[in-house]
Amino acid sequence: MKLYCLSGHPTLPCNVLKFKSTTIMLDCGLDTTSVLNFLPLPLVHSPRLSKLPGWISKDGTINLEKELKDCAGRVFVDSQPEFCLPERELLDLSTIDVILISNYHCMMALPYITEHTGFTGTVYATEPTLQIGRLLMEEVVNFMERVPKAQSATCWKNKEIQRMLPGPLKDAVDVWTWKRCYSMQEVNSALSKVQLVGYSQKVELFGAVQVSPLSSGYSLGSSNWIIQSHHEKVSYVSGSSLLTTHPQPMDQSSLKNSDVLILTGLTQMPTANPDGMLGEFCSNLAMTIRAGGNVLVPCYSSGVIYDLLECLYQFIESASLGTTPFYFISPVANSSLEFSQIFAEWLCHNKQTKVYLPEPPFPHAELIQTNKLKHYPSIHGDFSSEFRQPCVVFTGHPSLRFGDVVHFMELWGKSSLNTIIFTEPDFSYLDALAPYQPLAMKCVYCPIDTRLNFHQVSKLLKEVQPLHVVCPEQYTQPPLTQSHRSDLMLELQPPPMPYRRCSVLNLPFRRRYERVYILPELANSLVPSEIKPGVSVATVSAVVHSKDNKHTLQHGITEVKVEETADGHILHLQAEDTLIQLEEDGTHIVCDNNEPLRTTLRDLVLRFLQKL
């Protein structure tokens, strides 16, 4: 059993498990932090960004004026942003049988894997994962295609040149693997390979293993996966949460008795408690509005935003924000808000029960009804005429490199009355803000990451008791900036097996058993004899028949009489009334009218003769 690790990002994993004759890819997360090295894509012409000076090395020997721009003391690539893909050279991606997706954030690299690699397998995901994942992909494609860039910068990626560049471009790794965003066509093609599954549904893979998704409590339709054969069980835990937010709670008990537990997707903010952050978010928002400023919340169009809106729904009255407009701007804003209301079976119990009442599960419906929350596909169109300040705007992309957020950064960045509140934990807020410096607007960092923290995961592992744990190497040591916090790492006995990008791990357990079925007729003919109380033994001679990874013992040839002749031997298969003459110069099979048997015997004899 082997594990190939194609991504080094602990919360955007992409691993391949080879287990009994199957090759299973676990998630295909797309590391988008690479876009921080690129210039923002403004929706409206920005004089500031269009007049940036090009970069020339100090000695003047390297001139990349067209590709690199100097902005706010840092060098950025002036090209369409590119993403860092999972490793594609470690194994042949066309050999992958299935891809299991655990949540919509971990499927963004799907088109890069399923298209143009020869992939012919199936992708398994739950329905909300597929639908919301599609929205997120659609949104990114839309953001990119709205602001097309003619040129594609490649010169700077030359190893010799990159070495000479200032940081952080100099330190960027695997830049040659970075790719531009996929097209909508590729997205559709990739998603057409998805087969929907429900929680606890068992899916047979070629009869060899069974896979089954379990609720992971992190987002709508998010799942952990159990991959098991008759005698082995591998659990894949990715992006799970024990907090009471909108999704169905995590199913912990089914993870028990695993031989190997692959643990990914813990919180990226172990020191930021989500409740505290939510409080910070609300108080900073209220403070800004009271002072007459605007609030910008760069966020994904699905996920935590539902909880933010729900929290604000309760907070608006107590903070006297009743008259402040809330805008949600995204090409998929409408679909996202509406989708969330129809996935009732994937919601927490509390929200599920609302389905039977004349009220929608999420209170954002009421915010929309009362005109407190308005959503628009883009800043163009209706929004520009209805826009009122001071207001709160939720919009993407959280990297601040593309999407409508770029426009608001340009619009509000210069006033100290305004505040930008970061709630998504995926990007360093300082790096995200780098091309907008100097910035007068207030910045507040309240990353809300509801995924398991180290304390919770230790408790979970104590409970489910896996024999071995495999996890990203980041989890086996305290964070670099807080080396004294030994509570922010996994301490297990035996110690977890760490992996990094491009690792190939031999998982530390051997398969020792295989299930074999005995046909009833054969079983009937067995004569067990008791060798000690409760234990009986019988000799079996039968034929093993293997098909679709299932093994069956069937009746075979049981009575053989061997006669010696002068030239060799004669085997008499009495029940079948067949003779096999084996002589020095020839072999004859005498079989009465049973051509299939004759052919089988012929092949068998030939195989043995060859071995001799």
Next chain:
Amino acid sequence: MDRECVSLLPRVCEVLAASGSSLPDDTSLEKLLDWFTGLTKAGTSLLESCPCLLEFISTVVHNTALDPSILSFTLRLTGFVAVTEVAFKVLQESSVLDLVFNLQHWQEAGLWEDPCIRIGWIQGLRTMMQHPKALSFFVQADFLQPLLQLQTDKSLFVASAANQMLAHVLLSCQSVSSVGSNDVDEEGEDVGRSGGSIADLEYSAVTVETNQDYAAVVTAISECLKKSLVPRENTQLHQSLQILKLLALLLAQTRPPLWEKLLQMVADSVDELLVAGYSQLILPLMDVILAAYSSCDVNRRAPDQRVSRLLSFMLNIRKPADLIQAAAAFLRRGLHDLVHTAQSARVLLLPLDIITGLNLLTTTDEQRFLMMEQLKNKTSCISLICVCLTNTPQMTLMAADCLPCPPVLIVTAVLSLLKLCSGDSSSPSSSSSGCREVSRNVIGSSKVQKCALDALTALSGSPGVEVKLAEVFTLLVQCLDNPDSDPTVLQKSFQALVQWMSVCSDLSSITDQHRQDLLQVVRKRSCDIRWEVRDSTVEFLGRLAGVRVIQTTAEEASDASVAVLGGCCFTTPLLRAALQDTESYVRASAISALAQTLAASWQQGAALTQEQTEIVNQLLEVLSWDTEGFARRAVVRYFIAWLSSMSSHSCVQSPASSSLLMPSVRSVLSRGSADLDWEVKVHTLELAELLLDEAFSGQRGYTKGNPTQTHPYAVIPNTLHTRTHNEEDVVGVLNSLVQWGVVSALLSGLVDCDRPVALRACRLLITLREVVCPLSLGALDATAAMATVARVTCELPGCGWAREIRKMLVMKAKDANAEGGVSGGEVVNCDDCGEAGQEAASVGGQTPCVSVCEVLRSLDLDERLDVLTRSSDHVHNSPLSLLQDILTASSARSQPDTQQEVIADCY
């Protein structure tokens, strides 16, 4: 004793003796006993005044089929009856006593199993045991053994009562013996504490023989203590625990010969117990040792060698958890023992030392190692640290030579612990993995945070810690800023900040950066999602305004709010925003905080700002429209604060204030007295009282506050007579009181259905009457003397309270007319006013006026006050009512047709 009660008692006794189950509720017997206790304490002999009790007791004691609660009651009652020697003799002669306390009697009846019988038996004996005869009875009946057995009774109450009883017996024996042997009784106080009056014993009562008996009792008890102190097995820990409790009681109260004897008897066993090291027994053991130790301390004897040795042993136990408990127990006693105090301090500081790595003290490696191992366990680490923190403030107040390090270092340690809690920094000694393991246990523990913040608040008073102000300030602001701090932690941080600033009045070490950080955090917390946090923030703003500080040596003193937050320009907008809060507590706190913030400007008589006018309008709106009482109460208090700060500095009528204050006060009085919340009304009356005080201060006959509480012969200070009794003055003042609405507020309060409101209003009206038209002047005198004052009238509109007042006036007038003659003239004489009142009462519609004087004199205020002063349930709680209840309940039971369920009135 009430004659009526005496007459009812025989019937009640009959009812009880017949069947106890018909009691009105299960507290009746307790109430009856309370009544008897009161009578006994007042010196009444129960047997003399209620001879029926003897018969009751003898009947009941023979009828074992009765309800056990009646039997238990009888046992206890017997104790009360036999409390005097005479009654005791009577009971003994009628052979009732022997039967009542005869154990066999109860055991044979199968009743001893019932704990209420056992406790009745103990308590009866205990009450009775106030004289030597009772003691002899106890000794001769050989009750000691059963009592010792009861000490480990499975009922906790019985066991505890038995313990108390044993102590009482021993102390009684001690007193009797000391009288017998002519010892000088130096410690009557101790005997008194044991509840006895044995010191009054007659010498002749004690014979040599009884003396020997007593000695035997003492020996038996001491032997038992010695024998049962050390548990043979773990299951006997309960017995040891009981013995230790008894021992602690005894050692604290006995005197030298017995004290010595006791100590000598048990010293070895205590030693043995100490070595055995049962953790559950550590605190009771420490209690015993400390009881012995303090008894030396109190009596100014040199500490006993054995006790000192035991104490030293306790403060050096090897189990860290026990050690900390022992040290904390010692420190709490506050004994004058430098050596052990210093040792306790070292023990208690050790966890703090280890976790922060600050080298607060030097200890042996072994102690440190043991403590460190204990601290590695999260649960015990948190509890040890909390015990340690709880005791730190007391430690820093100790003499310097007792402390292993200066208080400043302890403050540093607490600060560094707080940093660890928020996961901000590692301790300096975290290089060792042990320390890292320990400090990990406190990360994120809000329990430790709360304890540490309490300690930090208390430490502000320690000598020499002012230098830490800036550091404390920084850390507290960080705590306040931390998104994960829970509401209590935030509240405690705010409190600590105020406390430190009030103690360290010199704020020169606070930099502008500090101020900016605090401003930011206060602004953020005032918008917090949790109302508790918004409430603490608003409270903080108010309290800060009350703290006087000096910013730099050159500057004048100002309040802390001005010094660190920039004063009103920052605070007031935040507080005004909080007036709109959805949570009423926050609104109420904001109003109080506004009052505190503006207090300074009121006192300085500063000119009113536009903002203040707006605030007043906002507050009046709150008073009219707010749905919650808290906010409305706060509004009235705001005006009380404003008015009192004005009146203590300038005259109410000063133009600056009267332009806004007096009209607002008028609205507050009218709105407040019509409020639905009784506390708002009481506060409104307080405001009215302030106006009265202000108006009549110095006026003859005016006594500030409660008129009924002043003694009739009290000397009135001369200063009060300085202002001459000028009728014109009185008229003017009374007129303005009417105009401000004070009189209406008082009258409406008088007829209020809430007793506290009516009571207060009534007292104030009496005060007013005594100044304006005292009843002491005869009716005719009064008419003549106050002809001018009587012309002052007030309106009585046709609804609500005014109608009530009118009814009362009409009734009074009718009564007066019926009596006829002189007294009738009293009301009618007041020309048109009285008639107008009558007319209005019958016709209604228009708003008639009545003379204030007439109203005040006709309302029978004194009678009303008398009724109001008594609590509403004074009738229901009297013994008479209790006895009647019992009789009624029994008759209801005997006539099932008329049976009604009696709803129990809880005690």
